[in-house]
Amino acid sequence: MLLADLGPLAVTGTDRSVCYLERMPTRKGTDTRDTILAIAHRHALRQGFAAASLEGILTEAGVTKGAFFHHFKSKGELAHALVERYARGELQLLEEITARAEKLSRDPLQQVLLIIGLFDEFLDNQGAPPDGCLFASFCYQDELFSDELRQMAAETMLAWRKALSGKLRAAADRHGARVPFNPDTVADMFTTMLEGAFVVARTLNAPHLLKEQLLEYRNHIELLFDRE
Amino acid sequence: MLLADLGPLAVTGTDRSVCYLERMPTRKGTDTRDTILAIAHRHALRQGFAAASLEGILTEAGVTKGAFFHHFKSKGELAHALVERYARGELQLLEEITARAEKLSRDPLQQVLLIIGLFDEFLDNQGAPPDGCLFASFCYQDELFSDELRQMAAETMLAWRKALSGKLRAAADRHGARVPFNPDTVADMFTTMLEGAFVVARTLNAPHLLKEQLLEYRNHIELLFDRE
DNA sequence: GTTGGCATACCGACCGGTATGTCAGAAACC
DNA sequence: GGTTTCTGACATACCGGTCGGTATGCCAAC
Numbered sequence: 001m002l003l004a005d006l007g008p009l010a011v012t013g014t015d016r017s018v019c020y021l022e023r024m025p026t027r028k029g030t031d032t033r034d035t036i037l038a039i040a041h042r043h044a045l046r047q048g049f050a051a052a053s054l055e056g057i058l059t060e061a062g063v064t065k066g067a068f069f070h071h072f073k074s075k076g077e078l079a080h081a082l083v084e085r086y087a088r089g090e091l092q093l094l095e096e097i098t099a100r101a102e103k104l105s106r107d108p109l110q111q112v113l114l115i116i117g118l119f120d121e122f123l124d125n126q127g128a129p130p131d132g133c134l135f136a137s138f139c140y141q142d143e144l145f146s147d148e149l150r151q152m153a154a155e156t157m158l159a160w161r162k163a164l165s166g167k168l169r170a171a172a173d174r175h176g177a178r179v180p181f182n183p184d185t186v187a188d189m190f191t192t193m194l195e196g197a198f199v200v201a202r203t204l205n206a207p208h209l210l211k212e213q214l215l216e217y218r219n220h221i222e223l224l225f226d227r228e
Numbered sequence: 229m230l231l232a233d234l235g236p237l238a239v240t241g242t243d244r245s246v247c248y249l250e251r252m253p254t255r256k257g258t259d260t261r262d263t264i265l266a267i268a269h270r271h272a273l274r275q276g277f278a279a280a281s282l283e284g285i286l287t288e289a290g291v292t293k294g295a296f297f298h299h300f301k302s303k304g305e306l307a308h309a310l311v312e313r314y315a316r317g318e319l320q321l322l323e324e325i326t327a328r329a330e331k332l333s334r335d336p337l338q339q340v341l342l343i344i345g346l347f348d349e350f351l352d353n354q355g356a357p358p359d360g361c362l363f364a365s366f367c368y369q370d371e372l373f374s375d376e377l378r379q380m381a382a383e384t385m386l387a388w389r390k391a392l393s394g395k396l397r398a399a400a401d402r403h404g405a406r407v408p409f410n411p412d413t414v415a416d417m418f419t420t421m422l423e424g425a426f427v428v429a430r431t432l433n434a435p436h437l438l439k440e441q442l443l444e445y446r447n448h449i450e451l452l453f454d455r456e
Numbered sequence: 457g458t459t460g461g462c463a464t465a466c467c468g469a470c471c472g473g474t475a476t477g478t479c480a481g482a483a484a485c486c
Numbered sequence: 487g488g489t490t491t492c493t494g495a496c497a498t499a500c501c502g503g504t505c506g507g508t509a510t511g512c513c514a515a516c
Contacts, residue, residue, distance in 0.1 A: 045368065048279065050278065051369060064466065065467080065503080066465090066467045066468065070464085075502065133427075136368060141276040142430070179447065181447065185444050192421055192425050195424035196419070196422065197424070200419050213416065219409065220444075220447075222407075224447075293493085302476080460513105462511105468505100468506105469506100471504075472501105475501085476498090476500100478495105478496080478497070481492105482492085483492075485490080486487100486490095
């Protein structure tokens with residue numbers, strides 16, 4: 001999934017972050033921080049976070065080591081900030097999309113189909129097709145990091161499950177499904193399909209695969225409920 | 229995807245009764261080589277290949293650095309051997325399963341459903357649930373390796389696509405589908421679902437998710453063709 | 457309105473640890 | 487005695503992280 005641009009939000013685990021939000025330091029500071037995060041995000045997706053060297057990231061960001069360690073206590077803290085930022089973006093995207101879907105229709109089945117459609121639109125509106133999920137990138141290196149990162153990723157995925165499965169259950173109650181199904185499983189299929197599509201699209205060098213799979217998932221929902 | 233057990237992966241023991249394919253220099257030699265490959269495979273899945281240190285692998289394998297560099301020219305060659313071995317296993321699994329499915333039924337739709345079922349059986353027969361796909365692990369680090377590795381992974385995935393899409397097309401011709409569909413896309417959904425399920429199952433710490441998604445994929449096929 | 461104090465932001469040489477890779481040769485087996 | 491297999495000290499390079507120092511802006515005191 002792609003990170004929605006979070007804008008200038010400085011975040012650290014310490015209470016100093018509060019000062020960032022309220023006092024608005026020199027603008028240059030958060031700029032540097034954001035630049036580092038953005039470049040590090042790309043490097044983590046293409047090389048894996050562990051293998052991405054600070055020097056490589058900082059060179060590309062045009063930032064020195066001193067500047068980096070002024071903003072981050074360690075490389076581990078960078079990982080934390082990276083995942084946190086990404087998770088926040090994903091959750092925000094979910095909220096936005098479900099809110100719009102709920103405005104556009106009262107029917108839970110239509111809402112699910114709208115969520116898929118709006119997500120599809122979102123992909124179109126991004127300039128380039130997204131090239132991976134940061135969670136997946138970390139998940140194949142998890143032994144190197146704390147369980148906290150995994151937790152953040154899990155919470156994000158569970159939020160999508162919750163949103164979709166609730167509507168699917170309501171849809172089944174209202175319309176009756178063609179065959180019985182487990183709402184959680186069908187909801188999880190969304191995340192599963194996305195994560196898998198990133199991997200397969202990259203391996204086959206076929207960026208269009210992502211949208212194809214997304215639409216096939218929509219087909220699945222429609223077939224489950226006998227909608228055209 | 230899961231590595232098909234390649235058979236004689238004698239790990240620690242000195243089981244020399246097993247006959248290796250063709251080339252076999254000295255038994256002890258291939259034993260060491262296979263041990264290294266097996267351990268490296270596990271490390272690559274849990275830490276990412278780039279971040280997995282030779283020392284860690286070799287310590288666990290009970291092998292010295294000299295022994296390693298006797299068998300592999302470099303760490304890069306280890307990556308190559310690892311991916312090649314994995315790809316070979318996957319292709320072999322595909323062949324076995326399709327051959328069995330084709331024996332069990334002449335109907336292409338039934339064959340597809342059988343392939344899914346046999347794959348499910350295969351998962352059951354593995355002792356532990358598989359914990360990832362080596363291709364996926366490498367795919368999020370691809371900038372570090374040659375395009376050759378990606379190619380090998382791609383060929384494997386395309387083989388699965390080819391096998392499934394051919395049968396799906398034949399099934400559509402014979403039975404007519406409930407709604408039109410692209411056989412390649414539906415075939416790719418198998419790989420996509422698997423790859424995604426690995427990522428999500430690991431992130432949510434929910435190994436059962438893999439089988440759930442597999443069965444949901446089977447549901448999709450059945451719904452496409454109006455069976456049951 | 458100049459001065460001095462202080463905080464933020466940043467610089468970059470340097471350090472210790474660890475990674476991959478080398479090599480001369482020993483051990484085992486034909 | 488030649489080949490295969492393995493040993494382990496060593497070379498070298500790079501990585502994360504440290505640290506003393508600089509630049510700039512703000513503010514209060516004089």
